Amino acid sequence: MPIVDRAQLLTQLSPPLDHLLCSQLLDEFISAEKRFIQRDWEPAELDGGQFCEILARIIYHKDSGNLSNAKSFDDCNKYIENDQVNHAIQPRQNALHLVRVLKTVYKFRSQRGAVHISPSYAPNHMDAKLVIECIRWAMNETLRLFWNGDREQVAKAIRELLQFDVPCIGKFEDVLLVQRTDLSAEEELLVLLHYAGEQGFSRTECGRHSQSAASTVTRVLQKLTDPSVRQVVVLRNGNYRLTDLGSRRIRNELAAKLLLE
Incomplete structure (x- = not known):
């Protein structure tokens, strides 16, 4: 299949994931990948927060059984990290690893300042690369946990998601x-x-x-x-x-x- 075949990914992920949230997640992921390969660093750095919000709602839905298309990022994470409630995602570390990576991206992109290492190095490129690599890992981990098909196919999809898109x-x-x-x-x-x-x-x-x-x-x-x-x-x-x-x-x-x- 061509790299990042959205229709196939959506079919294999929804169900079990909510169709609207999954569709939004794929759109944000593909958009971030395309903007990054086009060297449009700022959107990759700033818009990564939207990917994090959507994926946090997806994890919250699968972990709690409650679907919310508007629950805040922080509220989703508080539930997932709460040891006093029952969690559907087992083992728990799968969800915890994901939300910790998402929190890193979400807080980083909102709090990061422009720190110039040298006159010839663009910090926005460095920051955007960190954000996009975290997003790639989170997307691949989502596939690993929720892919509704053959395991070799999910391995293939993960390998292909790690390649460049081809805007030309x-x-x-x-x-x-x-x-x-x-x-x-x-x-x-x-x-x-x-x-x-x-x-x-x-x-x-x-x-x-x-x-x-x-x-x-x-x-x-x-x-x-x-x-x-x-x-x-x-x-x-x-x-x-x-x-x-x-x-x-x-x-x-x-x-x-x-x-x-």
Whole structure:
């Protein structure tokens, strides 16, 4: 599946989670990821509080049995941390670990001041990275606890959620299009395979989604799968997917080209 497939995540999480809260949570998570990869640091730093509020309500609902779409962040946490009431989430440390991470993000983003380490280092980037990594952990832990499906599928979803989003790829009905015009044929195929995730793309799909000639696509795939490069691997079903070396190249060399500019 493409990275961060919202519809599948919502289906697998709701039920058991409340549909509205789960939908809101996924929207906040995906928005935070996209803004972060687009280097829009301030929303990732400030808007992380909305993700925390929604997830706190979700945990409160599952732990108490009471559904509230407006209960405050602090009130949700007070119940979850209260040793004098009965808790549905067991073992208790699962809920406690989550709310402690959420409290760190919630308080940090509201109290953090601009502390300049050096003239060349942007503290808002550092702060936003801390917030986004905590949000990623909390989202992955939510999947682990509440995913309503096969355990291998949740493991796959968690792995793919840890990858970059691909803002430069647009989906128009059943057509995928890399909307940047400054990529080489090799870079375009790497970006497409990054988007394809663990499932990968078949040779036919690679050709269909690429704007390069068929002969160029074949030549590039041969190069990327060559033993001397090993950035792409052919799966048993014939699909092509990125290796760890290919993913590292995306992160180190092509991250800026995932943006829509």
